[in-house]
Amino acid sequence: MYEIIASSLALLATFAFTWYLTKRWIPAAIYFGLVGKDMNKYNRPEVAEGGGVAVILGMASGLFLYLFLKSIFGHPTHLTEIYAITTTVVLAGFIGFIDDILGWKKGIRQSRKVILSSIVALPMVTLILMNPQYNSFVVWGIPLGFYAIVIVPVGIIGAANAYNMVGGYNGLEAGLGIIILITIATQAAINGELWITCISLIGSAALAGFLYFNWFPAKVFPGDSLTYPVGALIGAMVILGNMEIFGVLLFPLYFIDFALFLRARFFDKLEKIEAFGVVDNKGHLEMPYKKIYDSCHIAIWILKKLKKYATERGVVLALYIIQLLISALVIYVFNFI
Numbered sequence: 064m065y066e067i068i069a070s071s072l073a074l075l076a077t078f079a080f081t082w083y084l085t086k087r088w089i090p091a092a093i094y095f096g097l098v099g100k101d102m103n104k105y106n107r108p109e110v111a112e113g114g115g116v117a118v119i120l121g122m123a124s125g126l127f128l129y130l131f132l133k134s135i136f137g138h139p140t141h142l143t144e145i146y147a148i149t150t151t152v153v154l155a156g157f158i159g160f161i162d163d164i165l166g167w168k169k170g171i172r173q174s175r176k177v178i179l180s181s182i183v184a185l186p187m188v189t190l191i192l193m194n195p196q197y198n199s200f201v202v203w204g205i206p207l208g209f210y211a212i213v214i215v216p217v218g219i220i221g222a223a224n225a226y227n228m229v230g231g232y233n234g235l236e237a238g239l240g241i242i243i244l245i246t247i248a249t250q251a252a253i254n255g256e257l258w259i260t261c262i263s264l265i266g267s268a269a270l271a272g273f274l275y276f277n278w279f280p281a282k283v284f285p286g287d288s289l290t291y292p293v294g295a296l297i298g299a300m301v302i303l304g305n306m307e308i309f310g311v312l313l314f315p316l317y318f319i320d321f322a323l324f325l326r327a328r329f330f331d332k333l334e335k336i337e338a339f340g341v342v343d344n345k346g347h348l349e350m351p352y353k354k355i356y357d358s359c360h361i362a363i364w365i366l367k368k369l370k371k372y373a374t375e376r377g378v379v380l381a382l383y384i385i386q387l388l389i390s391a392l393v394i395y396v397f398n399f400i
Contacts, residue, residue, distance in 0.1 A: 081121025115289025
C-alpha cells in the first residue's frame with residue numbers, strides 16, 4: 064500500500080515538475096538563441112532546442128522524491144540502484160546537452176559521443192560488480208567481470224546511441240520513449256520487479272510532461288539532452304531487471320535506422336541523410352530521396368500507399384503504432400510462448 068502511494072505521488076510530481084520546467088525553458092532557450100528550425104513545416108519556424116534539460120531534472124527529482132517518500136513510509140529498498148540510475152541519467156543528459164549547445168549540425172562527432180558515453184556506463188558497471196545477482200548471463204557461463212566491464216557498457220552506450228537515431232518529427236522521440244518504458248514497466252510487473260516498474264513509469268511521466276509542449280506543432284525540441292538520458296535509462300532498466308534480450312527486441316525501428324544509415328553511407332556514398340520529408344504549403348510530406356534511408360521515410364511511404372498524402376502527425380502516429388505492435392508482440396512471446 065505504501066509503495067503504491069509513494070510511486071503515485073512521485074509520478075504526479077514528476078509530470079508536473081517536468082511540465083513546469085519545460086514551460087519555463089522555452090522562453091529562456093529562445094532568449095539565448097538556442098533554437099532550431101522545424102524542418103517539417105513549410106515556413107520552417109524557429110523552435111526552442113535542448114528541452115531534454117527539463118526531462119533530466121524532472122526525472123531525477125522524481126526518482127529522489129520516490130526514495131524520500133519510501134523512507135517516510137518505511138525502509139527504502141534498492142537505494143544504491145536508484146542512485147546509480149539517477150547518476151547514469153544525469154551524466155548522459157550532460158553529454159547530450161553539450162552537443163545541443165554546440166549545435167545539432169556542428170555538435171560532437173558521433174565517434175567522440177560514443178567515447179564520452181563510456182563515462183555514462185561507470186555507475187552501472189560499479190553497481191553490477193558490487194551486486195553479482197544482476198549478472199543474468201551467469202547461466203550461460205559468462206563471468207561477472209566480463210559481464211560488468213564489457214556487456215553492461217555495450218548495453219548502456221548502445222541504448223543511448225540507438226535511441227538517438229529515430230527522431231526529427233514533433234512528438235516522435237518522447238512518444239516512442241513513453242511506449243518503450245511502459246512496456247518495460249509492464250514486463251517488470253509481470254516478473255514481480257515492482258521497483259523497476261515504478262522507475263520506468265517515472266521516466267514515462269517525465270516524458271509525458273515534456274510531450275505536452277513537444278506535440279505538433281512543437282514549441283520545443285528534445286535534442287540529445289533528452290534522447291541520450293532516456294536511452295541510458297532504458298538500458299539501465301533492462302539490465303537491472305534481467306531483461307536484456309527483452310530490451311533488445313523492443314528496438315527493431317532503431318536497428319532498421321542503423322541498417323539504412325549504413326546503406327546510405329557505405330553503399331550509396333551519401334555523406335548526410337536527414338529523416339525530414341519534403342513539405343508543401345499544406346503540410347503534406349513527400350519522400351526526400353529516391354530511396355528509403357530512415358524509418359520515417361518508411362512511414363511516409365506507407366501513408367502514401369494508404370492515402371494520397373502523408374503528414375508529420377501521420378508519420379509520428381504510424382511509428383507509434385508500429386512500436387506498440389512490436390511491444391505487444393515481445394510481451395506476448397515472453398509470457399505466452
